[in-house]
Amino acid sequence: xxxxxxxxxxxxxxxxxxxxxxxxxxxxVGYANVRMEAxxxxxxxxxxxxxxxxxxxxxxxxxxxxYKATEVEPTFEPSGDLRGDMVKVMRHIAAQQATPFxxxxxxxxxxxxxxxxxxxxxxxxxxxxxxxxxxxKIYEDGIARGTVKPEALHPRVVNLAPGLLTHYFLTRAESAxxxxxxxxxxxxxxxxxxxxxxxxxxLEET
Amino acid sequence: xxxxxxxxxxxxxxxxxxxxxxxxxxxxVGYANVRMEAxxxxxxxxxxxxxxxxxxxxxxxxxxxxYKATEVEPTFEPSGDLRGDMVKVMRHIAAQQATPFxxxxxxxxxxxxxxxxxxxxxxxxxxxxxxxxxxxKIYEDGIARGTVKPEALHPRVVNLAPGLLTHYFLTRAESAxxxxxxxxxxxxxxxxxxxxxxxxxxLEET
DNA sequence: GCATTTAGTGAACGCATCGTTCACTATTGA
DNA sequence: TCAATAGTGAACGATGCGTTCACTAAATGC
Numbered sequence: 001x002x003x004x005x006x007x008x009x010x011x012x013x014x015x016x017x018x019x020x021x022x023x024x025x026x027x028x029v030g031y032a033n034v035r036m037e038a039x040x041x042x043x044x045x046x047x048x049x050x051x052x053x054x055x056x057x058x059x060x061x062x063x064x065x066x067y068k069a070t071e072v073e074p075t076f077e078p079s080g081d082l083r084g085d086m087v088k089v090m091r092h093i094a095a096q097q098a099t100p101f102x103x104x105x106x107x108x109x110x111x112x113x114x115x116x117x118x119x120x121x122x123x124x125x126x127x128x129x130x131x132x133x134x135x136x137k138i139y140e141d142g143i144a145r146g147t148v149k150p151e152a153l154h155p156r157v158v159n160l161a162p163g164l165l166t167h168y169f170l171t172r173a174e175s176a177x178x179x180x181x182x183x184x185x186x187x188x189x190x191x192x193x194x195x196x197x198x199x200x201x202x203l204e205e206t
Numbered sequence: 207x208x209x210x211x212x213x214x215x216x217x218x219x220x221x222x223x224x225x226x227x228x229x230x231x232x233x234x235v236g237y238a239n240v241r242m243e244a245x246x247x248x249x250x251x252x253x254x255x256x257x258x259x260x261x262x263x264x265x266x267x268x269x270x271x272x273y274k275a276t277e278v279e280p281t282f283e284p285s286g287d288l289r290g291d292m293v294k295v296m297r298h299i300a301a302q303q304a305t306p307f308x309x310x311x312x313x314x315x316x317x318x319x320x321x322x323x324x325x326x327x328x329x330x331x332x333x334x335x336x337x338x339x340x341x342x343k344i345y346e347d348g349i350a351r352g353t354v355k356p357e358a359l360h361p362r363v364v365n366l367a368p369g370l371l372t373h374y375f376l377t378r379a380e381s382a383x384x385x386x387x388x389x390x391x392x393x394x395x396x397x398x399x400x401x402x403x404x405x406x407x408x409l410e411e412t
Numbered sequence: 413g414c415a416t417t418t419a420g421t422g423a424a425c426g427c428a429t430c431g432t433t434c435a436c437t438a439t440t441g442a
Numbered sequence: 443t444c445a446a447t448a449g450t451g452a453a454c455g456a457t458g459c460g461t462t463c464a465c466t467a468a469a470t471g472c
Contacts, residue, residue, distance in 0.1 A: 106315065156390060187362050252450040253431085253432095
């Protein structure tokens, strides 16, 4: 548990410093321009320390994204206010995309074709699945209250909200603003999943 | 207008050969692994001829995509069969994504951050806009027939169908199958835009 | 505390690819 | 026929990759 400014770091201490450096580089220069030497220099580490841990740039950045992802994804409890909850979660996702983490995702997409299958799969379950789970929770809660149609739980529908955000982020250079999120909700998501029943009277579920 | 196998090509003749070579490389090795030398060799051209025309790899590939795009995007006339028309156009888009052209798009996404603004803009209007226009046409036709809700013309809704396909393509390594397209239609698109007034289809009212 | 083991440093190396340059050659058309 | 134009192919310096190695700091064992 030493973390003094002097001395030589090792283990997780050093590893986290490298991740932070990688994410900072990612933010500054974008995925395509992240240089191993730059990451090493920024982390005040030797290049050999990087290659000892990860075989190449792609893996390093994926590891950094993974590290960041696990500390970001929240546990979320639906409040009963359907639209309000969705705004909240969607803003959270958009905010996440506006970080180095988002930049890592962009790079991952760009290299999907030349990336090992398992890595692709792993990042999917690491990022897509947790988001889907949150929306499933919100919709289940809404269904119990009668504010959401049961069809909302179809996988393709549950994936819609995060999918819209991801698509927006990927095809622009920036993540969705609050205004865009509201448009997605009012013109796509709510018309599709909401029953139109007011949540004022909670319904009994079985 | 010479196109004999012997001799040295120039102008458009050579340029098209380079585009074809670039697209072939794209298909074989994926965006990230396209090498200028490989494209030049494949086109039986000098590397200098490439750099004389385009400043770097990104521009060359974008030019190749543009070249391909203009010859692919069709004129489309709605038949009156809403779902049938949508299936048709969506399949067309999915098929297009499964070509080198799709691979070029993936690369473009990956480098959005480090690509000049105007290029991004240009590719958007070159690819996104024509697709949106086709769906707008279909929806307008449907509205006139009473099978589509007027709200379908909201920009974000019109962009939904191509957006779903693009998102699917980008986050998997492959483009949407017919089955996936049908799911998108039946669980997202049709419920959102159709009035249910379709003569052949049974419906539930709003 | 001292010696040994483990882990990180920093510089150098060979390699691949980039983007440029240049002397040479084929094609065009005046 | 000859000058102008456009393409070729090889070489070049620069950059970043991924590896290696001699050296050194930190942790561990005795």
